[in-house]
Amino acid sequence: MTDSVPWCDVNVIVKKTGHVHKRDLGVVKNVLHGQGTASGLKIEMQLTAYNPSLPNHSVVVDYDDVVEVR
DSSP: OOOOTTTHHHHEOOOOTOTTTTOOOEEEEEEEEEESSSEEEEEEEESSSSSSSSTTOEEEEEEEGEEEOO
């Protein structure tokens, strides 16, 4: 049996004030458990803005720093 990750492929935006990626849009690619954060989770997100220097660029952010884009 495999664990389901319901957040994979969900569109999110970084909302934390002062964060280097604030207002960046991305797609959740992985959820990292057991992290030293309030929620214990971090999100690996692939940024959707085009950057020819960094195609398919991914960043890891605190779960509490993102919200789902609807």
